[in-house]
Amino acid sequence: MRWHLCQCLPVDNLRIKFKILEETFNPYKEFELWEKVNKNSANSFFIGRVRPFDQFGNDLKKLEIVHYKGMTENYIKKYLMKISEKQDDLCIFLLHRIGFIYPNEPIILIAVSANHRGIANKYLQEILEFTKYKVPFWKKEWTFKGSSWVKKNTDLGFEL
Amino acid sequence: METEKSNKIKVVLLSSIAEDLGWNEKFLTIEGSQMQVFSVWNLINSNLPQDNIIVSINQEITDMDAMINPDDEVAFMPMFTGG
Structure with a gap:
């Protein structure tokens, strides 16, 4: 299995990093690298x-995950910039796969850090639901019989 | 020198809509200076139900009543299922 460390482009400042990836990634290695450069004490992450x-x-x-090239990147960028303006200690790291992904491989990594756990957890959940x-992402499931x-998205798993 | 104004629009289909209609993008010539999104949908389609379709013009989400100008890119896509 190929792992690689992604070269994310920071958005405007170092507080936001995101990338849409066509290859699989190791979420723990990516998180570890990201955590080294952000100094906040409360870190939340979702895989x-x-x-x-x-x-x-x-x-x-x-x-299979497809996206609308250009629009997808712009929607993520605008949204992350908007929430980082609300909270000036927030650092956000988001990786999202496209292409073919196999069972148990990661689709998404979201990491959020802040000065307090409540803020980190709140924005982690918000970014995930966003x-x-x-x-604009769409999933197609391939089985041995067809595709x-x-x-619709799976349920959250509990009532908010 | 005055350049001739284009009267073409780019139509993009995504996900299941592209698969159902059998194409991803094409250029259409519009009559007049503007065209409503709904008219483009009727022109390209099909018997697909209009419910739950997301539309965008130049990659910004809008609705079926919006107007498209020459050189615009209009896209039709189903509900998002990422994350």
């Missing part, structure tokens, strides 16, 4: 991985 089954319960061969509902587009 989303590919489930081994599709929306109908069949064994999954691979997941990437699910407000950014189908995912019609």
